[in-house]
Amino acid sequence: MKIKITTTSLILLVFLSCQNKQVPKSIKTTTIEAPEIEKWMWLHGTADTEAATLKAQFKTLAKNGLTGVLIGGDNESMFRAAKAEGLQAHIWLWTLNRGDEYIMKNHADWYSINRNGESCFDNPPYVSYYRWLCPTNKEVRSFLKDEIRKLSQKDYIDGIHLDYVRYCDVILPVALWEKYNxxxxxxxxxxxxxxxxxxxAAFQKESSNDPLKLADPSADTSWINFRYQQVTSLVNELAAIAHKNEKPISAAVFPTPPIAKKLVRQDWISWNLDRIFPMVYHAFYEKEISWIEDATREGVNKLEGRIPILSGIYMPDIExxxxLKEAIDGALKGGATGISLFGKLTSEQWKMVKGE
Ligand SMILES: [Zn+2]
Known part of the structure; x- marks a missing residue:
């Protein structure tokens, strides 16, 4: 519950109490609002910057009850068009998975190296767009910090949304095993x-062990924790920059704290963010739709209310x-303060989001 006292009503309150008169019924001194369910959507950047098209697109999204949009890439006209319709517009960034031409051309040494000694620069795992930067590398960090600083300072960007802020999947979600054989x-x-x-070198300094010489790296708690810490400290440094510029910052993360740690070494419970969007994509884990509630609750409980959770729903798996109603209800029952949608919706599904 949120209690809002406006400046005008405060002034009125002081004035009226000096007059020793009762506050007229028509003037509200306090407004108690029901908690609002936040509804967000990931939106790919588009080359189509035709003002009328953008206006129509965002008008429809606002009419459909969205709170905000996570826009892929720094496309000023998209941000301005979204804001003009009353939507919050945050920039959706690929953080550590970066195939940028500039980085590929100039900084081959920024890319992560696997236990076989192969680099994501020329040996991307699973798919050709998996080009993971090393989160420990100081130059990578300063590049990312500069990027967040510049974006946070733009007046048309309301907030930062980090995606791919993790290591490469050391284990894929189970439903993808067959796809990659x-x-x-x-x-x-x-x-x-x-x-x-x-x-x-950094790990050796901490533990006097070379990670390449560990008998079973997957069982070495210090080596596992070292990597959680690399991503956590990076996220918290980026968060501090966004906050310094008075911009909220959030991240898309793997669905539950244990899954996120095990699959991609994300310890998101330790991140200083303003919102967390766990991608509770049930079908990726061969789960029923009811799992969305359980997975959401797991994160909410671990966070102990410190950070609002918005459950990410993967529309291609919502028949x-x-x-969709089951998914949204499940997320809210699990304690989410809202949802975020990935993918296209039918008009019937939009009606459901709108609550019609
Ligand atoms: Zn490294």
Whole structure:
């Protein structure tokens, strides 16, 4: 529950109490609002910057009850068009998975190296767009910090949304194993990062062990924690920059704290963010729709109310509006303060989001 006291009503209150008169019924001194369910959507940047098209697009999204949009890339006209319709507009960034031309051309040494000694620069794992930067590398950090600083200072960007802020999947969500013809009951060396010189030296300083010489790196708690800490400290440094510029910052994360740690080394419970968007994509984990509630609750309980959770819903796996209702209800029952949608919705599904 939020209690809002406006400046005008405060002034009135003081004035009226000096007059020793009762506050007229028509003037509200306090407004008690029901908690609002936040509804967000990930939105790919578009090359189409035709003002009328953008206006129509965002008008429809606002009419459909969205709170805000997470826009892929720094496309000023999209941000301004969204804001003009009353939507919050945050920039959706690929943080550590970066195939940028500039980085590829100039900084091959920024890329993560797996336990076999192969770099994401020329040996991307699973898919060609998996180009993971090393979070320990100081130059990578300063590049990312500069980027967040510049974006946070733009007046048309309301906030920052970090995606791909993690290591490469050392284990893929189970539903993808077949697609890549893999069995990942253990951490395979070709998907296990990062063993670059910087990481090896930094870990050796902490533990006097070379991670490459560990008998079973997947069982070494210090090595596991070292990597959680690399991402956590990066996120918290980026958060401090956004906050300094008075911009909220959030992240898309793997669905529950244990899954996020095990699959991608994200310890998101330790991140200083303003919102967390766990991607509770049930079908990726071969779960029923009811799992959305359980997964959401797990994160909410671990965070102990410190940070609002908005459950991410993957629309390609939502068959119809009734399933969407189950997903949204489940997220809210699990303690989410809202939802975020990925993918396209039918008009019937939009009606459900709007609450019609
Ligand atoms: Zn490294």
């Amino acid at each position: 893999l069995i990942q009951n253990e951490e395979l060396p070709e998907f296990d990062y990062c063993y670059c010189e910087t990481c090896r 119809n509006e009734l399933v």
